[in-house]
Amino acid sequence: MTRPQDELRGWAAARKAILSGLRFTSLRLRLVVVFGLVALTAAVSASGIAYWLNREAVLTRTQDAVLRDFQQEMRNHASMLPVHPAQDELQRTAGQMANSSQRFSVLLVAQDPNGKTVVGNSELDTFTLEDVPKSLQKAVNKEQPLSSNNKSAYHLYWQRITDHDKPYLVGGARVIGGTTTGYMLKSLEPEAKDLNSLAWSLGIATGLALIGSALLAQAAATTVLKPVHRLGIAARRLGEGKLDTRLRVSGTDELADLSRTFNHTAEALEKRVADMSARDEASRRFVADMSHELRTPLTAITAVTEILEEELDAETGSVDPMIEPAVRLVVSETRRLNDLVENLMEVTRFDAGTARLVLDDVDIADQITACIDARAWLDAVDLDAERGITARLDPRRLDVILANLIGNALKHGGSPVRVSVRVEGEELVIEVQDHGPGIPGDVLPHVFDRFYKASASRPRSEGSGLGLSIALENAHIHGGEITAANAPKGGAVFTLRLPQDASELLTDDLRDGNGNGNENGPGNGHGSGNSTEDTAG
Template sequence: MTPAAGREDAAADRGNGPEDGPRGGPVRGGRLRALWRPAGLRMRLVVVFALVALLAAVSVSGIAYWLNRDAVLTRAQNAALKDFRKSLGDHSGRLPENPSCAQLRATAAAMARSTQNYQVVLVDDSPSGERCAEASDPSVFRLEMVPASLTEAVHQRRDEGPDDDAAPYHLYWQRVVRGDDPYLIGGAQVIEEGPTGYMLASLAPERDDLNSLAWSLGIATMLALVGSVLLAQAAAATVLRPVQRLSNAARALGQGELETRLPVRGSDELAELTRTFNGTAEALEQRVADLSAREAASRRFVADMSHELRTPMTAITAMTEVLEDEVDNLDPMIAPAVQLVVSETRRLNNLVENLMEVTRFDAGTARMVRDDVDIADQVTACIDARAWLDAVELDAERGIVARLDPRRLDVILANLIGNALKHGGSPVRVRIRESGGTHEAGDQVVIEVADRGPGIPQDVLPHVFDRFYKASASRPRSEGSGLGLSIALENAHLHGGDITARNDPEGGAVFTLRLPRGTRHPEDGPAAAENEERGEP
């Protein structure tokens, strides 16, 4: 008999699971990115380490399982088939030419007493056409359990090859599953018109061994996953600790702690990043120190210049007032020059006063003298003092009282209304209302100043509160100094308020002043503050 030839039926060795599983749509990349984006760097490192370790462990475990499965099954089936082939050849030679069923049954029982622990069925067709199929244990293995494909292959005669030991019949085998247990079924015909033998060997021990191997590999995979997570945590701590130090140092640097430096450890990329940070912080500190020195020098220059100009300006102002009183008695050719000197002197005097006010804001010496102020009365007084009653429409309810500095509020109103009259034309509408807010006092006072002019160009709108900013570069000389709106905004900030500018869709510019109504402070009082001169536009 030639060496065994075999074929494994894929359908017989395949589980009978459901053909179609639950259907579900694909997870979109955008959703995955949305879930991945909020995750921190530590979580990303852990996830990546875990996925790589899981993929590697599953791949290695899968390859190991399939290699061991093939080796275990091949070893078991080769041992059983080899023993069956040898036993079948030995016992078939002892049978008569036409054995009886009893002889077949005895031979099958003798063959089943093998150390490989398999069951045997012997089949023989008598000359009369009767078939005798005897099993070693009919309750375990019968001829009906042999697949038809295996029976057909066993009885198929093959042409003899060139080898002397080539045989027309071969040993075939097939793995099947009966119930929940795997089995190996083999069959062969010894000689032509001789009995045909089939064997059934249980592969349950091999299945149990493979299940134990699968559990062991699964546990090893889980241990590898846990180890990768711990390793990722350690790697993340090693990598992120310097990054966290850099983040804290950058935050401190952003908060003004320019002397912040980090110790450099090692020579890797993180150490190089630390050196770069230290160099940047040192350069920034030096740059800020230079700018601060220049700014302080500029402020001192403006303050000194303003104070130095104030004394001669007082004398010049007095002289121009005398000249203005005598202008009617002067030569008509000289009167226009005198009027120009008077107007320019007043403009210069206002500029000096505004510069002094600005230096107080920059030096932080501007002080508040708070009092309970009726907003409508204050607006009326501001308009009346400047003879703007015919050019301003007031829309306000009486009785809206706030705790403010009356002088500084007058400066704000004078600048806003004067700016509206100058650039927007009359009538200027001033509206006063109360509004809920987030201030501690619980509400705010809102004053809107709207004109009927062309509005503010969009490129100018973000700069209207900048110092010395003028919308037209071709007209650098004007009656204003470019400081009025800036001083108004600084005074609003002193009160804890703000000023915003916008264009009305129906035409004209709208300046909105928001001030907290405030509460009385123990330190407030008219005698507690310096009596500063009032700056006007």
């Protein structure tokens, strides 16, 4: 069974996917919705006002015509009745009044000489006194006081009613000087049908206006969003490094100004990057040329210093004891200068992108043992690696990495340095841990920077300051990584992660193993043992 948490996560993921799918058209949707709401509001308001005005005009016109006709019939016929008419007289008069042009039903109510109520109806059992609202009856039969503003004791009153969902107009008036009261009933159903037709027409017009506004919004959104979409594509291309990307500019509106601004920015960025690339290329070329030029005199100087070193170590003692310290200093500095030149040449290969891998099947335990044995570190290193762990790597570059990491740990953390090897999935993990005070927190992010010194008061160190950065580059070219951290119990820990098989990193033209350009890079017995002597604590 699925847990509620899993279901909630599933719904959240689905909601996120839907929102991400709508994100591309969110501005388009907003434009369409806004246009639609504005159009709907305007259309509904206009339709409502038009319907109300037409309804009042139609009903008022019909109402005035019917009431005027009824009032005229009351004067012409009902006023001619005696004070106390008989029932047949009321019936006849009601029929005459109903034959008017407006064709309404008539109900006449009066009192006979005996005070009994008599009723005359133009349509028997169709329009009765019960159909007349009580309030209207009361108003019609109420005698009004006479005054200068009121010349008549009785007035004509009317009211709109609904019976069985059908609209009617009911009016009434009383004959002055008699007991007869007349009521009329006029159906307003034809007018209601006309008004319903008008409502349907206005509704259709509102729908058409809404559809038109949606189409207009779509066209406007397309007009606005197409340049924005092109600008987004151009910005992505620019971010991908295609600095020659430009937009086609047409028009004089704000979007055209934005496109022109983008083109100017892209042009300035392309020029700036081109200038920086040229300066960077010139700098790399200078370092490479300088390193190559230094190798020839360094070769001669190195040969001389080796002869001097042999003389120092000879038992004959042919070197004057007074100049022996100077000779040893020259030998040491010459060796250091040679290491620096070799490291600079290696760095220029990485910067120029000419560094290549020469892969071979390597037994990791044997490789680490050979590395520390060549540098006389066997007594200072504890190796924890099982035999038989193999990887397809560049053995020379792996030796460079190990020499730098172990040498750095020995010089800054002291012995014993522990080197452990394990395999995680298809990844080879090598950890180098020392027992020193660790790396200060402000130094830790910079341990792989070139020529970084932890203290400005100690700018000079025995190493070149490039070893750890070269080790990191060698890890990267294998598709791996090196991280530095402090162990919980003290000491610095450098973790090297490499793929067990780096063959996939080689291009087709390098799979024969002839693409290496670093055969003379650091990797000798003392060329890359240390690089950040003043960065680790």
